[in-house]
Amino acid sequence: MSMNKETDEKMSVIARVLDSDIWYSFTRSKVTMVAALVTFLIFASALFAPIISPHDPFDLASLSLMDSLLPPAWNAEGDPNYLLGTDDQGRDVLSTILYGSRISLAVGLVSVAFAAVLGITLGLVAGYMGGRVDAIIMRVADVQLSFPAILIALLIDGTVNALVGGMDRERSAFTVLVISIGLSFWVQYARTVRSSTLVERNKEYVQAARLIGLHPFLIMLRHVLPNVMGPVLVIATINLALAVITEATLSFLGVGIPGTQPSLGTMIRTGNDFLFSGEWWITFFPGAMLAALVLAVNLLGDWLRDALNPKLR
Amino acid sequence: MKDTLVNVENLTRIFDVSKPWLNRVIEREEKKLLLAVNGVSLEIRRGETFALVGESGSGKSTIAKMIVGLLSASQGKIDFDGIDLFQPGGAEMRALRQRYQMIFQDPFASLNPRWRVNKIIAEPLRKFDMESSESARHKRVEELLELVGMSAKDGVKFPHEFSGGQRQRIAIARALSSNPEFIVCDEPTSALDVSVQAQILNLMRDLQDELGLTYLFISHDLSVVRHMANRIGVLYLGRLVEVADGKELFRNPRHPYTKMLLNAIPDLDMTGREVARPDGEIPNPINPPSGCTFHPRCPIATEYCKREIPSARNSEAGSVACFEATGD
Numbered sequence: 001m002s003m004n005k006e007t008d009e010k011m012s013v014i015a016r017v018l019d020s021d022i023w024y025s026f027t028r029s030k031v032t033m034v035a036a037l038v039t040f041l042i043f044a045s046a047l048f049a050p051i052i053s054p055h056d057p058f059d060l061a062s063l064s065l066m067d068s069l070l071p072p073a074w075n076a077e078g079d080p081n082y083l084l085g086t087d088d089q090g091r092d093v094l095s096t097i098l099y100g101s102r103i104s105l106a107v108g109l110v111s112v113a114f115a116a117v118l119g120i121t122l123g124l125v126a127g128y129m130g131g132r133v134d135a136i137i138m139r140v141a142d143v144q145l146s147f148p149a150i151l152i153a154l155l156i157d158g159t160v161n162a163l164v165g166g167m168d169r170e171r172s173a174f175t176v177l178v179i180s181i182g183l184s185f186w187v188q189y190a191r192t193v194r195s196s197t198l199v200e201r202n203k204e205y206v207q208a209a210r211l212i213g214l215h216p217f218l219i220m221l222r223h224v225l226p227n228v229m230g231p232v233l234v235i236a237t238i239n240l241a242l243a244v245i246t247e248a249t250l251s252f253l254g255v256g257i258p259g260t261q262p263s264l265g266t267m268i269r270t271g272n273d274f275l276f277s278g279e280w281w282i283t284f285f286p287g288a289m290l291a292a293l294v295l296a297v298n299l300l301g302d303w304l305r306d307a308l309n310p311k312l313r
Numbered sequence: 314m315k316d317t318l319v320n321v322e323n324l325t326r327i328f329d330v331s332k333p334w335l336n337r338v339i340e341r342e343e344k345k346l347l348l349a350v351n352g353v354s355l356e357i358r359r360g361e362t363f364a365l366v367g368e369s370g371s372g373k374s375t376i377a378k379m380i381v382g383l384l385s386a387s388q389g390k391i392d393f394d395g396i397d398l399f400q401p402g403g404a405e406m407r408a409l410r411q412r413y414q415m416i417f418q419d420p421f422a423s424l425n426p427r428w429r430v431n432k433i434i435a436e437p438l439r440k441f442d443m444e445s446s447e448s449a450r451h452k453r454v455e456e457l458l459e460l461v462g463m464s465a466k467d468g469v470k471f472p473h474e475f476s477g478g479q480r481q482r483i484a485i486a487r488a489l490s491s492n493p494e495f496i497v498c499d500e501p502t503s504a505l506d507v508s509v510q511a512q513i514l515n516l517m518r519d520l521q522d523e524l525g526l527t528y529l530f531i532s533h534d535l536s537v538v539r540h541m542a543n544r545i546g547v548l549y550l551g552r553l554v555e556v557a558d559g560k561e562l563f564r565n566p567r568h569p570y571t572k573m574l575l576n577a578i579p580d581l582d583m584t585g586r587e588v589a590r591p592d593g594e595i596p597n598p599i600n601p602p603s604g605c606t607f608h609p610r611c612p613i614a615t616e617y618c619k620r621e622i623p624s625a626r627n628s629e630a631g632s633v634a635c636f637e638a639t640g641d
Contacts, residue, residue, distance in 0.1 A: 204423035205433075208487070211381055212440045213410045226427040 025307045035299035042293050046102040053095035054083070058261050063090045069274070072281050085281040087270060096262055097286050101293070103263040107177050108243040114182030115243075116236055119189025124220045124228070126190065127197025138194070141187045149246050150253065153180035157255045177256050181243050188235055196228035230305055237301025241294035264290050317392075318495055318527050319357040319380065324389035326350040326375050326551075330599065347599050349375045351551040352389075354625075357495075362521065362528040364538040364559070366574070367548030368595050373531045374418075376548075377497045380529065381415050393495070411441050414488035418500040420480035424472040430483055431468035434458070437491040457486040462516060478509035485516065489524070497529045502537060514540055535578050539563060544631075547571050550598055550606045557631030565630070567638045569611050605635070613637045 017023055026032055045052060056062060068090040073083045084093040126137040157176050164172055200206060201224060209219045248265015250256035257263050262270070264286045271283025331337060331345040350372040357363040365373045378384040380391055382398065391398040393409060414437075417423040424433055434454045437443075444450040455465035461482040472480055481501060488496055498517070502510040514537065520526060532538050538545060542559045547570060555568040566572045573591050593610040596602055605623050608614040618636055625632040 204417035204419055205425040207383055208415070208417065208423060208484075209436070210383060211410070211415055212437050212491070213407060214436075214440060223425055227425070 022307050026303070029303060031299060032303040035296040035303070038292055038296035039300055042101060042289070042296070043105065045098055046105050049095075049098040049102050053092075053098040054081070055092040055095040057091040057096040057099055060260065065090050069279050069282075071279075084285050085279075087267070087282045088274065088279075091262075093267075093281060093285055096267060097264065097289050100262050100264045100267055100286065101289060103174075103257055103261065104244045104247060104265060104290075105293075107174065107181070107247045107257075107263065108240045111178040111181035111185070111243045111247075112236055112239050114178055115185035115239065116189050116232065118182065119186035120193050120225070120232060122186070123190035123193030124197055124224060127194040128201050128216065128220050128224060130198075134194070137190070141190050144183070145187050147184070149181060149184035150250065150255070152184050153177070153250050153255045154253075156180045156183075173257050177247055177250060180250070180255075181246050184246075185239055185243065188239070189232060192231050192235060193228050196231065197224055200224050200227050230308070233305050233308070234301055237297050240297055241290075244290065244294070316359040317356045318359040318394055319529070320392040321353060321355050321357075321376075321380065322390045322392075324350055324353045324376065324379060324391065325387050326372075326379060326384065327387045345599055348601065349551055349598065350379070353548075353551070353553045355546055355553060355556060357527060357529055358544075359494075359527055360521075360525055361543040362530050362541050364530040364532060364542035364545045365548055366532055366535060366538055366545060368533060370550075370595050370598060371548040372551040373533075373548055374499055375551075377415070377499050377529065377531050381413055381497050382410075383415075407441075411437075411491045412493055413495040413497065414491060414493040415497045415499065416481070416484055416488050416501045419504050420477050420484055421504070423484050424480055424487075426472055428472075429468065430458075430470055430472065433472070433483065434468070434487045434490050437487065441491050443491065453490070454486075457490055458483075460489065460520070461486045476509075477505050478513060481505060481509075481513050482516065485513075485520070489520070493526070495527045495529070497531070499531050500533070501530075503532070503534065510537065517541070535574060547574070550595060550601055552606065552634065553625065553632075554607065554635065555631065555633045556625075557633075561630050567630075567633045568635050569613055569638065570607050573610070 026036075050056070067079065067082065067086050068088050070082050070086040071078045072085045073080050075085075078085065082092045082094070084097070086092055087096065122137050122141075126134040153176065156179055160172050160176050197220075206219060206223055209223050214222075244265060247256055247263060248269060251263055251266040252269040257266060267286040268283050268290065271279070271281075271286065274280075274282050326349045328347040328349055329344065330347045332340070332342060336342070337344070353372075353376060355363070365376060367373050375384065379386045380398075386399070393413065396405070396409060398409070424430075431451070431454050434457055435450050438450050438453060444453055454468055458465050458467055463479065463482055463486070467475075467479075467483075472483065475483065501517070502513050505513060517528070518541065521528060528541070530538065530541050532541075539559065545557060545559050545562045546553050547555045547562075547568065549570050555562070555566070555571050557567070562571065563575065566575050577591050591610075596606065596609065602609050602619075604620045605611070605614070605618045608618045611618065615637065621636070623634045623636050625634045
């Protein structure tokens with residue numbers, strides 16, 4: 001590697017990325033490029049929602065019930081001001097989707113990260129240490145698994161509300177959601193990582209590291225972790241979608257994000273009530289957005305799994 | 314003449330193979346213990362290759378793992394160059410660890426698949442702070458790669474880009490990187506092609522001559538052992554039944570089990586010698602036979618052998634644990 005150190009330094013970061021194996025495999029797969037583009041567009045539009053969206057759906061003063069339940073603009077009864085129509089509160093569906101995907105993505109990403117860090121750590125320790133540590137962690141996981149996310153969320157929400165006094169509901173909602181979704185998802189990571197760790201720790205490269213007296217913590221971090229991350233990445237992408245859906249369920253039950261600042265899931269649930277009366281657009285467009293997001297992220301995850309596996313390079 | 318590097322005394326390892334506690338209570342079963350290694354004593358002299366042979370399940374690998382500290386011993390004592398391996402702590406242990414290394418059986422599992430070869434070989438160097446700078450370390454890795462007959466440029470590749478023989482060379486380079494005196498080789502060629510086996514064995518012999526290494530060589534393959542070993546220990550069911558000089562053992566085996574093993578070697582020289590298949594199988598170590606554990610398969614066993622356990626008898630040529638064996 002040091003042979004081309006001088007050339008390395010001359011090359012800019014961009015040039016090095018363009019030269020890497022991962023970039024090569026990226027350019028070889030059209031599906032991946034489309035998925036990346038879609039993911040990028042969704043993330044960007046969520047990030048820049050205040051700039052690009054035509055209305056501010058969170059500004060309750062600007063809403064008018066006169067404009068409620070308008071169909072999309074291309075419809076005869078549509079209003080060109082509201083491209084994708086309005087919901088029952090008179091909010092512009094397009095703007096609400098942009099703002100809502102912001103909240104959904106934030107909850108999804110943070111709770112998945114929280115669950116992954118917690119689950120990977122506990123799984124690694126349980127699998128590598130074995131014995132009593134393993135038994136305790138995995139029994140806790142079993143107990144955890146028997147509680148649905150909703151129950152945990154209700155419990156945490158109730159506790160938090162009792163502590164904060166229900167005044168800061170809007171601010172605490174996000175944290176409560178992230179913690180309750182994270183706490184109900186970590187078991188999956190822990191189990192997957194534990195079972196892969198059980199296989200890896202008996203392999204001879206781990207024994208070689210133990211032989212020279214490397215600290216167990218360093219063996220887990222340097223040797224075992226990179227070799228058990230493959231399945232974790234796939235779970236994380238699938239879980240991102242699941243977390244968004246769980247968030248929707250919780251929000252619907254009134255435990256999650258308040259209805260004044262709807263997330264994608266909240267919109268789908270609200271729109272669901274109007275589906276049979278013909279107002280399909282309230283639920284269809286946020287649903288399409290969610291489906292596109294989940295599909296694109298999953299496809300990216302699949303590609304990443306293959307690209308990071310040195311055996312398939 | 315007698316310059317002992319590793320001295321193993323009365324080494325014993327018991328594995329608990331019983332069912333979980335709840336099952337035992339419900340099914341009213343006793344604890345099951347497996348005596349994998351039973352009172353093995355041996356000494357390995359500086360600069361020699363000591364081979365341990367035996368069928369699978371005889372405890373070869375367990376002994377190797379206990380010597381390098383991957384398994385704890387249930388009983389017994391291991392001295393490395395006069396220092397008790399089970400006693401020292403801290404800095405002394407760290408200094409000791411640098412002096413022994415191990416080459417593993419499966420070259421496909423012994424190299425971290427996510428690491429480049431450079432990093433794999435440099436790991437012991439990093440751990441023991443052996444080179445002052447990153448570039449000195451890099452230079453040392455290149456030297457090591459060339460020492461084991463590979464190209465210095467191979468360092469940037471991943472393990473999966475190499476064949477089994479090349480991987481085993483990389484594993485040897487890693488084992489050599491901390492400048493050890495003693496290397497435990499746990500069946501280093503059994504996962505390799507026959508044509509590659511000879512290359513690896515010759516490389517190991519050359520390295521031994523060049524660097525003055527001491528090997529503990531573990532194998533089930535007597536023809537490989539014949540090529541490598543100065544002295545040979547024959548294991549049967551966790552017990553050392555015979556220890557002798559390499560040539561002496563092949564010329565004049567004394568223990569009936571050794572004779573049985575030697576008779577089973579395929580006759581490649583076409584001398585017309587009858588190849589006898591070994592009778593029976595190694596017994597279940599959870600419930601070993603009484604007395605001499607070899608008596609059910611032994612052609613010369615007496616009633617006495619079924620009751621009493623033979624201890625090792627030392628003589629000029631080595632030691633043998635048998636009541637009936639004669640020196641011939």
